[in-house]
Amino acid sequence: MSERFPGVWWYCDHCNASLDEQPGFDDHYDTWTCRECGYRNTISEEDIWPGDRP
Template sequence: MGDRFAGITWWCDRCGSQLNEQRGFDDYKYIWKCTECGYKNSISSDNIYESHEDYHSRQDKNNN
């Protein structure tokens, strides 16, 4: 089975660890609990950003 989101690198929203490299990571799961900090990250197309700037821009809009 291939990746649901091929070519996407997933990062923990709390600690910044790369989720793709964590043992057992599967992007077919809609929630992934980071093995570094325990934060439950949403794995969905809504959380794919073009860049760090895009991520921060959307976060700023959501917080206003």
């Protein structure tokens, strides 16, 4: 499956863990609960920081 946001790296807003490396993560989800800290991150265009773009 292709990525919804190609090349974008996702990080937890709470603990800064790399969400891309967590099992089951897919950027097609609207939200993702961090497996490290349990924080629910939203996955949307508005949540991409300038530095996270390719």
